[in-house]
Amino acid sequence: MMNFLNDWGLVLTIFLPLAGALVMMAIPKQSEGAIKLVALGAPLAAAAMGILLMLNFDYGDSESLQFMVNRNWIELINSNFILGLDGLSLPLLALTLFIVPLVVIYSWQHVPNPGNPKAFFTLMLILETAMIGSFLAQDLILFFVFFEVTLLPMYFLIGVWGGEQRRYASIKFFLYTLFGSAFMIVAFVALYFLAKAPTGIALEQLRALGGSYADMQAGDPLRSFGMQALTYSGAAGIAKTTAIVIFGGMFLGFGIKVPMFPFHTWLPDAHTQAPTQGSVILAAVLLKLGTYGFIRIAIPILPVAARAWAPIIGILAVIGIIYGALGCLAQTDMKRLIAFSSVSHMGYTMLGISTLTAFGLNAAVFGMVAHGLITGLLFFIAGSVKERYHTLDIKRLGGLLISAPKMGWILGFATMASLGLPGLAGFWGEFPAILAAYEPAVGLNVALFRTLMVLAAVGTVLAAGYLLWLYQRTAFGTPSEEFENDPNITDVNKFEWLAWSPIIAGIVILGFFPGLIFNVAGPAVEVIARTVGG
C-alpha cells in the first residue's frame, strides 16, 4: 500500500480529475446524467485518494515532504517533475479536495446560463487538477505551469457563465494575474541563473536530496528549479539587493493573486460577475495560491529579502484589512460586499505571513482554510439568494429569515464565522495573526508591527460592522412587498443542504479543534520561520 501511495498517490490525486475531464469529452452532450456522474465521480475519486494519503501521512514528521515523486521532465533547463506533500500543503490539498465535490453537488440543479454542463464540468475538472498540482508541485516551473493553468478554466467560467459584465471582468481577471505571473516567472528564471551551490552542510544536504548534478562544488551555479534545492542553497550567491528585486517579482505574482492592496481591484469584478461555482472556487482555493506561494516559495528561498519586504507586506496587509472593510461598508450589492470582505480577510493572512514567525505563518495557513470554507459558504448563499430573488441589491432584500428561515440562519452562521467569532474557524486565522504581530521575527521593527497589531484589531470591529449590517438588511425585518408572496423564494433545497452542511460542520469542527490544522502545519512552518530566523 505504502509503495503504491509513494509512487502513485500524488500523481493520481492530481490527474484523476483531468482523467475525468477526458472521459467527459467522450460523452455526448445530451446525456447529462452521465456527465454529472463523471463530474462528481472524478473529484470524489481524487478525494478518496487524498484521504488515503492523509491516513498514511506521517504526522510526526509533517515538516518533511512525503510521498515524493521525482522524475526528469524538461532536461534542457533541469526542471523536474517533483511532487511532495508536507504539513503546509496538506491542509490546502484537503481544502481543495473538499470544496470541489461540494461545488459539483451544488451545480446538480444550478448549472448557470447558458447551460452546457459538459463544458462547464470539464473546465471545473481541469481547474481542480491545476489547483491540486499547484499545492503539490515542488519545482518552480512545474508550479508555474499549474498556477497558469488555473487561469484558463476560470477565465472561461467567468467569461461564459458569468453575469452581465462578464467580458470585462474575465479579461481583467486574466490580465491582472498574467501581469503578475510575468514578473513571477522572471523571478524564477533569475533564481535559476543566479543561485549558487552552498557550502558545508547545506551542500551535503543538497546532495543527499539529489538536488545537485554530479560534480557540483560549493560556489558552482546551482541551475535548479527545485524548491527544496533552492531552499537548501539559501539563496547563496545572490546579493541582497538582487534578492530583494527577485522577491519583488514574486511579490507581484503572488500579491496580485491574494489579492493585496492595491492590486485587489480585479477581485470584486471577477467575483461579482462569476457564476456562483466560480466565485466559490475562486474564494476558497484560487486566492490561496498567492498566500501559499509566499510561504512555500518566496520566503524560504529568499529569507534575507523576505525580511526586507516584511514591513512593506505587513503595512499593505493592514491597509488591506482596513481598506477592504471600508470598501465593504460602501457596497450595495451582496456579492460584491462578500468579495471585498476577502480583501480584508486575506489581509490577516498576509499580516501573519509578514511577521515571519511560526505562529504567524501557522495562523496564515489556518486563515487560508478558514477563509476558504467561510467565504465559500457565503458565496454559495449569495448564489442561492440571487437565484431566488434575481437580485443581490441589498436595499431590495430583507426578511430572508421569514421568506427562507433556514437559509437565513445559515447566512447568520456564516456571518458570525466570517467576523471571526471564537468557537468557529475564522477566529483562528485572525487572532493568532494579530498576536504574532506583537513580536515579529527578530530584527523586524517591533514598534511598526505593534502598531499594525492594534490596527488589525480595529479591523475586527469594522468586520463585525459590515457583516452585521449586511445581515440586518438582508435577513432581519420583513420582506418587501416585491418579494412578499414570491413563490420562487423557497427554503434551502436538498442539493444545497448536501453541499453546505459539510462546510458548516467543517467550520464548527475547526473552531473547536484548531489543532487539526495547527498541529499539522506547525512543524512545517516552523522550519520556514527558522530559515528566516524568526
Added chain:
Amino acid sequence: MWFFTHVWIIPALMALSFLLILFFGKKMPKKGAEIGIVFVGAAFVLALLTGGNWIAWSNDNPKGDGPAAEGAALANVDPSCSSVAAEAAAAGEAAEHGEGKKGEGHSKDAEGHSKEGASAATSAPLGESAAPVAATTSSAEKAGKEEVATRPVVSCINWFQNGDQTISIGTLVDGQSVLLLIVVTLISLLVHVFSTDYVHGDRRYTHYFAFLSLFTASMLFFVLSENTLQMIVGWELVGVCSFALIGHWWEEKPNSDAALKAFLTNRVGDIGLLVGVIVLYFAAGKSFSIMDLNILANEGEISHNLLLIGSLCLITAVMSKSGQFILHTWLPDAMAGPTPVSALIHAATMVVAGVYMVARLYPVFFEGLSISGSSVNALSMIGAITALFGAMLAFVQKDIKKVLAYSTVSQLGFMVTALGVGAWTAALFHLFTHAFFKACLFLGAGSLSHACHHSFNMVDDMGGLRKIMPKTFWTYLVATAALAGVFPLSGFWSKDEILAGTGSFPGTTGANGEYHVMLVMLLLAAFCTAAYMTRTIWYAFYGEYRGHGTPHESGPRITTPLIILASLGAIAGIFNLPAAFDFLPEGAQTRFEHYVEPVGLYFPAITHAGFNPALAVISVLVGLSGIGLAYLYFFKDAFAGLHGLAERNKVAAFFKNILVNKYYFDWLYTTVIVGFVKGPLARAANWFSANVIDGTVNLVGKTAVGSGSWVYKNVDQKVVDGAVNGAGSSASGVGAMLRLTQTGRIQQYAALFFAAVAILAGVFVVVIG
C-alpha cells in the same frame, strides 16, 4: 476532587442541551423548554454539589506556614497547564520537607514564614531576582489569621500545538469559579421556569430556549476558563448569544438595531481584550495560563509597565462588557430583548463577565494599577463615574426596564470601583447579592408588563398595581429595599463592604488605600439609587391604574422565581457578616471571604477593611434619605415648587436635556462616528478603488492591449504565424464554447505575455549583470 476535575461536565451538559433543543426541540411536547429545564436543573445540582465539595475541600486546606504552604497548595494544578505553578508547587513541597536550598533549618522555625522561608519557596522556580516581598507580606497578613492557602484545582488537555508550544484548554476550580457556577445555573434555572410562562406562545419559542442553553453553556465555559485564550472564546460566545436574544424579535428594526449596537460596542471593547491578552501572553513568557500569569505578576516577575498596559487594555473590555462609562450605551438598548433575558444576561450574569475577568486576573490589576496604598486609579475612577452618572440617568426614564438597566450600569460601577480600591471580596459579594435582587427586579418588571399588555412604560401604562399584583409587589419591594441598601437586607452588607473598602472613611482599618473621591461618589450614587427605585415603586404600584385592560397577578411559574429571588436577595447578606461581629459563633462571619477569596501565590496580598459602624449608619441614612425624599416628592407631593421645574427653568431644562439625551453619547457614537465611517469614509475608500486604482489599471490595460495588437500584427502574424495558425485551428476545434469567447484575444495575451517576459528578462539581466 472528582467534582473539580470533572466540572467540565456542567457546561458540556448545557451545550448538549442546546444541540438537543436545536435538533429535536420543535418535536417535543413542550417545544424544547423541558429539555432546557431538565439540563439546567441538572447543571444546578452539579454546581451545588461542586460548591459543597469546595467547602469541604477548603476546610481541609493544610494549615501551614506561609510561602512553603502556598507553594504546596498548588499541587493540584496540572503541570501541563501551568509550568510556573508546577514549579512553585515543587519548590513548596521541597521547602515543606526541609529540602530547600536556604529553607533548611528555617522552615520549622518560628520565623518559618519570614523572608528566608519565602525566598526558599519562590526563588527556586523564579530565579534569584524574585521579589519575595509580596509573598512575605501576604503570608504575614494571612498568618495572623488562618495560615491556610487555597488549593485551586486546574485540569487541562492539549487544545492545539504551535510547533513545540502547547496551548491547553481546561478548567480552573476555586472559590471564585464555583461561586459563579452556582449563581449562573441558579438564575438560569429560575429564568427558564419564568420563561415557560412569560414567552409562552412566542413565534420562536424553541429558538429562545436553545439560545438560553447556549448562553448558559458559554457563560459557564467562560467562568471555568483555565487560560485567557479560553476566556476570549467564552467572552465572545456569550456576546453572540446576547446578540441573538436582544434581537429575538428581529422583525422590528429597533430590536435588530439594539442587537447590532450591543455587538458592535462590545467589539470596540474587544480590541482592548485582544490586545490586552496578547500583551499579557508575552509578558507571562508566551503563556495564556491564568495561573502562570497571576503568579508571575504577583511575584513581581513582570515589569510594571507591561502590567499597566495590559490592565488598561483589559479595562476597555470591561467597559464594554460590564457597561462602564463611556461604552455603556448598549446596555439600556439591550432591553429590547425579552425580559427574562434581561434578567439573566443583562443583569445577573453576562454583564458581570468584565468584573469576573478583573477578579480572575487580579494580580495583573493590583500590581499594574498599583492599587495598594494609592488613592486613585483608572479602574476605581471609571467605576465610580459609572456608579454615579448611571444612577442619575435612571431618574429620567419612563420605561421601567430602562430604569433597571441604568441601575445595573450603576451597580456594576460599584463592583468595578470595589475592585479598583482593592476590595476584592466586596466586589464579588456585591456581584453575588446583586444577581439575586436585580434578577428579581427584572423578572418583576416582566411580571408587571405581562399584566399590562406588554408595556414597560411605567409612567403612562402602569400604576396602582400594589393591590392587584401583591406577590409581584412584595417581591419587588423587598428587592428594591435590598438594592437601596436597607438594613439588614443583602444589598446593605455588600454595599457597606465596598464603601468601607475605599478606606476613605475616618477610622476604617485594614483598607488597601485611601480612595476619598470614590467614597463620596459612591455615597451620592447610593442616594440616587434609593431615590430612583422609590420612584419606580410609585409609578408602578401606587396611584391609579393608567393602562389598558384589566391587569391581573401572574401565574405561579412567574411568581415562584420572584419569591425565591426576593428571599435570597433579602438574606444573602448573612454569607459574609463582618469579622467584627465576634458575638456570633465561630464560623458565622466572613464565610464568603473565607471560601471565595483565594489565598496563595496566585493572588495578591490584599487586606480587608474592617466593619465601621459609623460608616454603616451613614450609608443606611443616605439610603433612607433617598427613599424619604423621593417618598415625600412622589407620594406626598412635597416640594411642590420642584414639580415641572424643567418646563419653567432654563437651567433645569438644560440639565434635564443632558440626561434625557443620555449625555449625548449615542449621538456621538451613532451619528458622528458610525455615520462618518459608514458614509463618507467608506464611500471615499470605494471611490479610490473604482477610480484611482482601476483608472490606472484600465489605462495600463488599454496601453497594453494597444501595444499587444501591435506586436500581434507586426511580430506574431509575420514571424510565427504558421505555428500560431496551427494552434488556433486546433483550439477552435474544441467546441462552441471556445468560439463564444475566443476572439483572438487569448493569442494576444499569450503573445503579450511572452513579449513581456522576454523584455523583462532582458532588462533584468542588464540591470543585475
